[in-house]
Amino acid sequence: MTYVKFNQHPAAKAFGGLVEDIFNNSGFKQALKDDFLTNDFFGAHPPVNIYEAKDGYTIELLVPGWAKEEIKINVENKALTISAEKAEKTAENKDEAPKQTRKEFGIRSSFKRSFNINEQVDAEKIQAKYENGILKLVLPKKETIQAAAKAIVVE
Template sequence: MNGLRRNYFPIYKDFGSLLDNFLSTQTDDATFGDLSKWAPAVDIKEEKKRFLVIADLPGVEKDDIHISLENNILTLQGSRSYEKRDTQEGYSRIERSLGQFHRQFTLPQTVEESKISAKYKNGILEISIPKKEQALEKRIEVKIEE
Protein backbone atom coordinates (compact mmCIF):
# COMPACT_ATOMS: atom_id res chain seq x y z
CA MET A 1 0.00 0.00 0.00
CA ASN A 2 2.86 2.34 0.78
CA GLY A 3 4.30 1.90 -2.73
CA LEU A 4 0.87 2.46 -4.22
CA ARG A 5 0.57 5.82 -2.49
CA ARG A 6 3.93 6.95 -3.78
CA ASN A 7 3.21 5.87 -7.35
CA TYR A 8 -0.35 7.10 -7.68
CA PHE A 9 -0.20 10.05 -5.34
CA PRO A 10 3.01 11.98 -6.08
CA ILE A 11 2.10 14.53 -3.43
CA TYR A 12 3.23 11.99 -0.78
CA LYS A 13 6.68 11.93 -2.37
CA ASP A 14 6.87 15.73 -2.52
CA PHE A 15 5.59 16.14 1.01
CA GLY A 16 8.03 13.52 2.31
CA SER A 17 11.03 15.22 0.72
CA LEU A 18 9.82 18.62 1.92
CA LEU A 19 9.54 17.27 5.46
CA ASP A 20 12.97 15.63 5.23
CA ASN A 21 14.52 18.89 4.03
CA PHE A 22 12.86 20.82 6.81
CA LEU A 23 14.04 18.43 9.51
CA SER A 24 17.58 18.09 8.19
CA THR A 25 18.37 21.79 7.76
CA GLN A 26 20.48 23.28 10.48
CA THR A 27 18.38 26.18 11.56
CA ASP A 28 18.93 27.93 14.83
CA ASP A 29 16.31 26.89 17.39
CA ALA A 30 15.81 30.55 18.20
CA THR A 31 14.00 30.84 14.86
CA PHE A 32 11.02 29.08 16.42
CA GLY A 33 10.84 30.87 19.75
CA ASP A 34 11.27 34.19 21.42
CA LEU A 35 14.57 34.25 23.29
CA SER A 36 13.53 37.37 25.18
CA LYS A 37 11.15 35.30 27.35
CA TRP A 38 11.95 32.14 29.22
CA ALA A 39 10.69 30.11 32.17
CA PRO A 40 13.07 28.89 34.87
CA ALA A 41 12.74 25.31 36.08
CA VAL A 42 10.94 25.19 39.44
CA ASP A 43 10.44 22.45 42.04
CA ILE A 44 7.80 22.74 44.76
CA LYS A 45 8.15 20.55 47.82
CA GLU A 46 5.68 20.22 50.68
CA GLU A 47 7.24 19.57 54.05
CA LYS A 48 5.59 19.18 57.44
CA LYS A 49 5.87 22.86 58.42
CA ARG A 50 6.37 24.62 55.09
CA PHE A 51 6.32 24.64 51.33
CA LEU A 52 9.67 25.04 49.60
CA VAL A 53 9.93 26.53 46.11
CA ILE A 54 13.29 25.95 44.42
CA ALA A 55 14.01 27.77 41.15
CA ASP A 56 17.02 27.46 38.84
CA LEU A 57 18.09 30.98 37.92
CA PRO A 58 21.68 30.70 36.65
CA GLY A 59 23.10 33.97 35.42
CA VAL A 60 20.39 36.07 37.08
CA GLU A 61 21.54 38.81 39.44
CA LYS A 62 19.90 38.91 42.87
CA ASP A 63 18.67 42.47 42.26
CA ASP A 64 16.90 41.30 39.09
CA ILE A 65 14.65 38.84 40.97
CA HIS A 66 11.26 39.97 42.30
CA ILE A 67 9.00 37.83 44.48
CA SER A 68 5.49 38.85 45.51
CA LEU A 69 2.40 37.27 47.01
CA GLU A 70 -1.10 38.56 46.38
CA ASN A 71 -4.40 36.71 46.84
CA ASN A 72 -2.48 33.48 47.51
CA ILE A 73 -0.68 33.72 44.17
CA LEU A 74 3.10 33.62 44.44
CA THR A 75 4.73 35.51 41.59
CA LEU A 76 8.37 35.04 40.64
CA GLN A 77 9.66 37.38 37.97
CA GLY A 78 12.82 39.00 36.79
CA SER A 79 15.32 39.02 33.99
CA ARG A 80 18.61 37.61 32.84
CA SER A 81 20.68 40.34 31.21
CA TYR A 82 21.91 40.16 27.68
CA GLU A 83 25.61 39.68 27.10
CA LYS A 84 27.10 42.37 24.93
CA ARG A 85 28.14 40.81 21.64
CA ASP A 86 29.53 42.84 18.80
CA THR A 87 28.61 40.18 16.27
CA GLN A 88 27.23 36.68 16.08
CA GLU A 89 30.51 35.59 14.51
CA GLY A 90 31.80 32.26 15.71
CA TYR A 91 28.48 31.06 17.13
CA SER A 92 27.01 27.94 15.57
CA ARG A 93 24.24 27.69 18.17
CA ILE A 94 22.77 29.97 20.81
CA GLU A 95 20.50 28.13 23.26
CA ARG A 96 20.74 30.11 26.50
CA SER A 97 17.57 32.11 26.91
CA LEU A 98 17.88 35.68 28.03
CA GLY A 99 15.45 38.43 28.95
CA GLN A 100 12.33 38.44 31.10
CA PHE A 101 10.81 35.53 33.00
CA HIS A 102 7.52 35.28 34.88
CA ARG A 103 6.13 32.33 36.86
CA GLN A 104 3.02 32.19 39.07
CA PHE A 105 1.89 29.55 41.56
CA THR A 106 -1.37 29.34 43.49
CA LEU A 107 -0.75 28.62 47.16
CA PRO A 108 -3.22 27.03 49.57
CA GLN A 109 -5.02 29.16 52.16
CA THR A 110 -2.94 27.46 54.86
CA VAL A 111 0.25 29.48 54.25
CA GLU A 112 1.59 32.08 56.68
CA GLU A 113 1.94 34.95 54.20
CA SER A 114 3.81 37.31 56.52
CA LYS A 115 6.62 34.82 57.18
CA ILE A 116 7.76 34.00 53.65
CA SER A 117 11.54 34.17 53.19
CA ALA A 118 13.95 33.60 50.33
CA LYS A 119 17.63 32.74 49.83
CA TYR A 120 19.63 33.04 46.62
CA LYS A 121 22.99 31.35 46.16
CA ASN A 122 24.89 30.04 43.13
CA GLY A 123 21.93 30.55 40.79
CA ILE A 124 19.47 28.65 43.01
CA LEU A 125 16.55 30.53 44.59
CA GLU A 126 14.84 28.92 47.59
CA ILE A 127 11.55 30.40 48.78
CA SER A 128 10.36 29.10 52.15
CA ILE A 129 6.62 29.45 52.76
CA PRO A 130 5.61 28.41 56.29
CA LYS A 131 2.24 26.83 56.97
CA LYS A 132 -0.17 28.38 59.46
CA GLU A 133 -0.09 26.80 62.89
CA GLN A 134 -3.64 25.45 62.60
CA ALA A 135 -2.73 23.78 59.30
CA LEU A 136 -0.03 21.63 60.88
CA GLU A 137 -0.96 18.07 61.61
CA LYS A 138 -2.03 17.54 65.18
CA ARG A 139 -2.76 14.23 66.75
CA ILE A 140 -5.81 14.17 68.98
CA GLU A 141 -6.68 11.15 71.05
CA VAL A 142 -10.39 10.45 71.12
CA LYS A 143 -11.72 8.50 74.06
CA ILE A 144 -14.38 5.97 73.30
CA GLU A 145 -17.15 5.66 75.85
CA GLU A 146 -18.93 2.40 76.61
Protein backbone atom coordinates in the same frame (compact mmCIF):
# COMPACT_ATOMS: atom_id res chain seq x y z
CA MET B 1 -10.78 11.54 -28.05
CA THR B 2 -12.84 10.96 -24.90
CA TYR B 3 -12.01 12.52 -21.59
CA VAL B 4 -12.97 10.66 -18.46
CA LYS B 5 -13.49 12.74 -15.37
CA PHE B 6 -13.24 11.15 -11.92
CA ASN B 7 -15.17 12.72 -9.11
CA GLN B 8 -13.54 12.42 -5.72
CA HIS B 9 -15.85 11.42 -2.90
CA PRO B 10 -16.58 14.51 -0.73
CA ALA B 11 -15.74 12.63 2.50
CA ALA B 12 -12.27 11.72 1.23
CA LYS B 13 -11.63 15.31 0.24
CA ALA B 14 -12.87 16.58 3.61
CA PHE B 15 -10.66 14.12 5.52
CA GLY B 16 -7.65 14.96 3.35
CA GLY B 17 -8.32 18.65 3.90
CA LEU B 18 -8.56 18.09 7.65
CA VAL B 19 -5.24 16.24 7.78
CA GLU B 20 -3.65 18.92 5.62
CA ASP B 21 -4.99 21.63 7.92
CA ILE B 22 -3.61 19.89 11.00
CA PHE B 23 -0.10 19.24 9.72
CA ASN B 24 0.44 21.95 7.15
CA ASN B 25 -1.45 24.77 8.78
CA SER B 26 0.81 27.50 10.04
CA GLY B 27 -1.02 27.55 13.39
CA PHE B 28 0.08 24.01 14.23
CA LYS B 29 3.66 24.68 13.15
CA GLN B 30 3.66 28.00 14.98
CA ALA B 31 2.45 26.36 18.22
CA LEU B 32 5.24 23.79 18.05
CA LYS B 33 7.82 26.40 17.13
CA ASP B 34 6.82 28.81 19.88
CA ASP B 35 6.50 26.26 22.65
CA PHE B 36 8.75 23.28 22.23
CA LEU B 37 11.16 23.69 19.36
CA THR B 38 12.90 26.78 20.66
CA ASN B 39 15.16 27.35 23.63
CA ASP B 40 12.93 30.27 24.60
CA PHE B 41 10.24 27.90 25.94
CA PHE B 42 12.59 26.56 28.60
CA GLY B 43 14.20 29.97 29.14
CA ALA B 44 10.86 31.65 29.79
CA HIS B 45 9.69 28.90 32.13
CA PRO B 46 12.44 27.97 34.56
CA PRO B 47 12.15 24.46 36.00
CA VAL B 48 10.79 24.19 39.52
CA ASN B 49 10.85 21.69 42.41
CA ILE B 50 8.21 21.89 45.15
CA TYR B 51 8.50 20.10 48.48
CA GLU B 52 5.98 19.85 51.31
CA ALA B 53 6.88 19.24 54.93
CA LYS B 54 4.72 19.38 58.05
CA ASP B 55 5.92 22.91 58.86
CA GLY B 56 5.77 24.41 55.33
CA TYR B 57 6.57 24.27 51.65
CA THR B 58 9.84 24.78 49.79
CA ILE B 59 9.99 25.97 46.19
CA GLU B 60 13.23 25.79 44.21
CA LEU B 61 13.62 27.48 40.82
CA LEU B 62 16.57 26.87 38.54
CA VAL B 63 17.50 30.38 37.36
CA PRO B 64 21.25 30.57 36.69
CA GLY B 65 22.69 33.74 35.24
CA TRP B 66 20.39 36.13 37.09
CA ALA B 67 21.45 38.57 39.76
CA LYS B 68 19.36 38.48 42.93
CA GLU B 69 18.55 42.18 42.41
CA GLU B 70 16.82 41.32 39.10
CA ILE B 71 14.43 38.80 40.70
CA LYS B 72 11.08 40.06 41.98
CA ILE B 73 8.77 38.05 44.26
CA ASN B 74 5.20 39.18 44.83
CA VAL B 75 2.27 37.73 46.81
CA GLU B 76 -1.16 39.01 45.87
CA ASN B 77 -4.65 37.45 45.99
CA LYS B 78 -3.38 34.00 47.05
CA ALA B 79 -0.90 33.94 44.15
CA LEU B 80 2.88 33.86 44.48
CA THR B 81 4.55 35.36 41.41
CA ILE B 82 8.27 35.10 40.74
CA SER B 83 9.60 37.15 37.83
CA ALA B 84 12.76 38.72 36.48
CA GLU B 85 13.57 41.02 33.63
CA LYS B 86 16.92 41.93 32.18
CA ALA B 87 17.76 44.55 29.59
CA GLU B 88 19.91 43.22 26.79
CA LYS B 89 23.45 44.51 26.97
CA THR B 90 24.65 46.21 23.84
CA ALA B 91 27.98 47.76 23.01
CA GLU B 92 27.87 51.54 22.88
CA ASN B 93 29.83 51.60 19.66
CA LYS B 94 28.89 48.79 17.29
CA ASP B 95 32.22 49.07 15.44
CA GLU B 96 34.14 48.16 18.59
CA ALA B 97 31.97 45.14 19.41
CA PRO B 98 33.69 41.83 18.69
CA LYS B 99 32.33 39.78 15.81
CA GLN B 100 30.44 36.77 17.09
CA THR B 101 31.17 33.65 15.09
CA ARG B 102 29.04 31.21 17.05
CA LYS B 103 26.14 31.61 19.46
CA GLU B 104 24.87 28.54 21.32
CA PHE B 105 23.18 30.21 24.25
CA GLY B 106 21.05 33.30 24.29
CA ILE B 107 20.56 36.09 26.72
CA ARG B 108 17.46 35.47 28.75
CA SER B 109 15.48 38.65 28.88
CA SER B 110 12.70 37.67 31.27
CA PHE B 111 10.76 34.92 33.00
CA LYS B 112 7.62 34.71 35.10
CA ARG B 113 6.16 31.86 37.16
CA SER B 114 3.04 32.00 39.29
CA PHE B 115 1.83 29.58 41.95
CA ASN B 116 -1.45 29.43 43.85
CA ILE B 117 -0.97 29.34 47.60
CA ASN B 118 -3.59 28.09 50.03
CA GLU B 119 -4.81 29.43 53.35
CA GLN B 120 -2.26 27.33 55.25
CA VAL B 121 0.67 29.46 54.02
CA ASP B 122 1.72 32.38 56.19
CA ALA B 123 2.46 34.96 53.47
CA GLU B 124 4.04 37.37 55.95
CA LYS B 125 6.84 34.91 56.78
CA ILE B 126 7.91 33.82 53.27
CA GLN B 127 11.69 33.80 52.90
CA ALA B 128 13.81 33.69 49.74
CA LYS B 129 17.47 32.89 49.17
CA TYR B 130 19.41 32.86 45.89
CA GLU B 131 22.56 30.76 45.78
CA ASN B 132 24.46 29.04 42.95
CA GLY B 133 21.71 29.68 40.37
CA ILE B 134 18.92 28.24 42.53
CA LEU B 135 16.24 30.46 44.02
CA LYS B 136 14.89 28.80 47.16
CA LEU B 137 11.66 30.03 48.76
CA VAL B 138 10.44 28.80 52.12
CA LEU B 139 6.70 29.17 52.67
CA PRO B 140 5.91 28.35 56.30
CA LYS B 141 2.49 27.07 57.26
CA LYS B 142 0.39 29.01 59.74
CA GLU B 143 0.41 27.66 63.24
CA THR B 144 -2.84 25.99 64.10
CA ILE B 145 -4.03 26.85 67.56
CA GLN B 146 -6.25 24.19 68.96
CA ALA B 147 -9.01 25.35 71.25
CA ALA B 148 -8.60 24.41 74.87
CA ALA B 149 -10.61 21.45 76.04
CA LYS B 150 -13.95 22.50 77.45
CA ALA B 151 -16.19 20.40 79.60
CA ILE B 152 -19.88 20.63 78.76
CA VAL B 153 -22.30 20.14 81.60
CA VAL B 154 -25.48 18.23 80.84
CA GLU B 155 -28.52 19.88 82.38
